[in-house]
Amino acid sequence: MTKKAGMVTHPDGEVKKYAVIGNPIKHSLSPVMHTAAFRALGVNATYEALEVENLSRAYDYLKENYAGINVTIPHKETIVELLDEKEMAADLIGAVNCVKFGRKAMGFNTDLHGAISALKDVVPHLREKNILVLGAGGAARAIIFGCLMEGANVTIYNRTVRKAEALAKEIGEKMKDIEVQRRPDPVGFDILINATSAGMYPKVDETPLTSGIPSNMVVMDIVYNPLETRLLRKAKEAGARTISGLEMFVRQGAESLRIWGYDPPVSLMREVVTKELMKND
Ligand code: NAP
Numbered sequence: 001m002t003k004k005a006g007m008v009t010h011p012d013g014e015v016k017k018y019a020v021i022g023n024p025i026k027h028s029l030s031p032v033m034h035t036a037a038f039r040a041l042g043v044n045a046t047y048e049a050l051e052v053e054n055l056s057r058a059y060d061y062l063k064e065n066y067a068g069i070n071v072t073i074p075h076k077e078t079i080v081e082l083l084d085e086k087e088m089a090a091d092l093i094g095a096v097n098c099v100k101f102g103r104k105a106m107g108f109n110t111d112l113h114g115a116i117s118a119l120k121d122v123v124p125h126l127r128e129k130n131i132l133v134l135g136a137g138g139a140a141r142a143i144i145f146g147c148l149m150e151g152a153n154v155t156i157y158n159r160t161v162r163k164a165e166a167l168a169k170e171i172g173e174k175m176k177d178i179e180v181q182r183r184p185d186p187v188g189f190d191i192l193i194n195a196t197s198a199g200m201y202p203k204v205d206e207t208p209l210t211s212g213i214p215s216n217m218v219v220m221d222i223v224y225n226p227l228e229t230r231l232l233r234k235a236k237e238a239g240a241r242t243i244s245g246l247e248m249f250v251r252q253g254a255e256s257l258r259i260w261g262y263d264p265p266v267s268l269m270r271e272v273v274t275k276e277l278m279k280n281d
Helices: 030-041 055-065 078-082 088-093 110-122 138-149 161-174 230-237 245-259 266-278
Strands: 016-022 045-051 068-071 098-101 105-108 130-134 153-157 191-194 218-221 241-243
Touching: 016 030, 016 055, 030 045, 030 245, 030 266, 055 078, 068 245, 078 105, 088 105, 088 138, 098 245, 105 245, 110 138, 110 191, 110 218, 110 241, 110 245, 130 138, 138 153, 138 161, 153 161, 218 230, 218 245, 230 241, 245 266
Parallel strands: 016 045, 016 068, 130 153, 130 191, 191 218, 218 241
Antiparallel strands: 068 098, 098 105
16 A cells, blocks of 8 residues: 555644545545645644555455545445445445444445536436436446436437446436447437546547537536536537536535534635646636
8 A cells, every 4th residue: 555645644633534546546635625624624634545456455454444435446345245334326326435433434425426416406307307327337327327326318419339238227226227338329318428438638638429419408517627527518509518526526515524523614625626627727
């Protein structure tokens, strides 16, 4: 296990330790966002990025030394089996991105909360809305379950079609049938959500969708680096309303803080991450 970010040390009192674990992890913006939040709250806590290769080996150390962790690629699914308890949504999704350690280790999926909260700011009622989700990875799973819990109808498209079919089968068995597209076609949908990595820095010229975007759609991209992806730029040009991945990122982080018992300074968190991302422009 390698520490990739500096710790903020506090002169007195018990320091609560938090971290994000993943591999690779050095580009994560979570340490900057959470450290700023702890400072603003005056909380005696640290937040590091830990590069973890073998989660089973690192788990006991994490449980003993940290009050909570965020979990990212490739450990979101593997950690589920190691935890003592999971909230219902995390259990359903089969992925955890936030853990609260205590007498028991409890897992949560704050990606779901972050995505749905960002979406509902623009479309308050998702019931019966027709949503096309691009992607069949970990983030797509959380978003699809979140949309179905809100009563929306979901269709998915993924570059590797068999993965989309496998995910649709699993979701159909656990919750509700969803359709699978063989080519991404947003026509007739109310909302389009990109939950793939296409367009992410440094491959900013990539886009998960080459066909035109209807002007009456809402388009959300969960990629947050760059702040405005090629997909979002095209959607804006077409007259569609857009939601950037920054909103999901900040809100999943804010929800993690709530789970750990803090009142998140959301505006400050958004400001700090925006400033970091602007450095890439
Ligand atoms: P993942 O499990 O590795 O899944 C990646 C998905 O992207 C797969 O469906 C993959 O398709 C697809 N994909 C990758 N490159 C592509 C390309 N060039 N064209 C089309 N599809 C492509 O990753 P994940 O955890 O779901 O994360 C996906 C993205 O969401 C990442 O960029 C991540 O940074 C972002 N994310 C953002 C937030 C946020 O808070 N805003 C939270 C979580 C994740 P195949 O199956 O065909 O490989």
